[in-house]
Amino acid sequence: MNIYVLDQDSALDFYINKLGLKVIIDAPMNKEVRWLTVGTTEQPGFEINLTPVHESILHSKDTAEALRDLIKKGTFGVGIFTCTDIMATYEELKAKGVEFIKPPTKEFYGTEALFKDDSGNWFSLAQLTPVTV
Amino acid sequence: MEQQAYPKLYFYRRIVQAKLFIDQHFAENIELYNIADEAYYSKFHFSRKFKDVYLQTPHQYLISVRLENATKLLASGMSVAAVCQAVGFEELSSFSRLFKRKVGINPSAYLQRHKYIQKQITEAPLTLVPHCFAYQYGWTEKEQFQTNKI
Numbered sequence: 541m542n543i544y545v546l547d548q549d550s551a552l553d554f555y556i557n558k559l560g561l562k563v564i565i566d567a568p569m570n571k572e573v574r575w576l577t578v579g580t581t582e583q584p585g586f587e588i589n590l591t592p593v594h595e596s597i598l599h600s601k602d603t604a605e606a607l608r609d610l611i612k613k614g615t616f617g618v619g620i621f622t623c624t625d626i627m628a629t630y631e632e633l634k635a636k637g638v639e640f641i642k643p644p645t646k647e648f649y650g651t652e653a654l655f656k657d658d659s660g661n662w663f664s665l666a667q668l669t670p671v672t673v
Numbered sequence: 674m675e676q677q678a679y680p681k682l683y684f685y686r687r688i689v690q691a692k693l694f695i696d697q698h699f700a701e702n703i704e705l706y707n708i709a710d711e712a713y714y715s716k717f718h719f720s721r722k723f724k725d726v727y728l729q730t731p732h733q734y735l736i737s738v739r740l741e742n743a744t745k746l747l748a749s750g751m752s753v754a755a756v757c758q759a760v761g762f763e764e765l766s767s768f769s770r771l772f773k774r775k776v777g778i779n780p781s782a783y784l785q786r787h788k789y790i791q792k793q794i795t796e797a798p799l800t801l802v803p804h805c806f807a808y809q810y811g812w813t814e815k816e817q818f819q820t821n822k823i
Contacts, residue, residue, distance in 0.1 A: 562741075562744075562745070565801050567794040567798035567799075567801050567802070568798055569798065569799070569802075575798065575799075575801065575802050581741065624728060625726050625727070627681070627682070627685045628685055628689055628692075628726045628727070631682075631685050631686055631689040632689045632692065632693065635689060635690075635693060
């Protein structure tokens, strides 16, 4: 999974020290960019690639600037983290300084909160209701 | 709204505070009563409440935090004996046994594996990028794909 971030060092600090993920690969690609992936112990094999947005063969200067603006504005919702006890996770992340844009709220599919990463990407944090057949 | 939906908010804050205490002090010789004090609960009541939230006892969680940090230190190249001490284990034998149970290989093998990965990162980082077309098609001589060869 790929997530565009504004700054790789800042993103690394957020995903490791606040969200509690761990580094899978941190390898230099060139002078400015690293191949930087993080993941969880609970889901081996799943990696989040923290990709910086800058002018490159993928994005023109204008596109990179537009994309960075959109990220800052909180345009992109990029994923869902599930947990077994949302109130415990919510309280822990808040204590670590994570910004929530929606507190835990009961929905028909479970209990959900929304938080932002250091760039402006937002995620759902969910404690899902078990499906009964 | 938050208070109405979750009347046990105060309870959660105390349990989370205890968990964060373990996260910060795992390398020290902490006992269950230290952690229970942090949450303002009696030892047995706290242990039960902690397990309700985190699905493991405080002691089991402490061990898992120590082992998780051991993997990070070993990956950084620290020796097995130094890691054992740094994360709060008193005996190397119990550290190795618990590490192998959690990770699947013993600490020495884990250290060697990460030394190899670190060598790859330094010498040929693009080989670690899955399906890297630049590497596969020989484009790496272009400036934006230059690796940091020492």
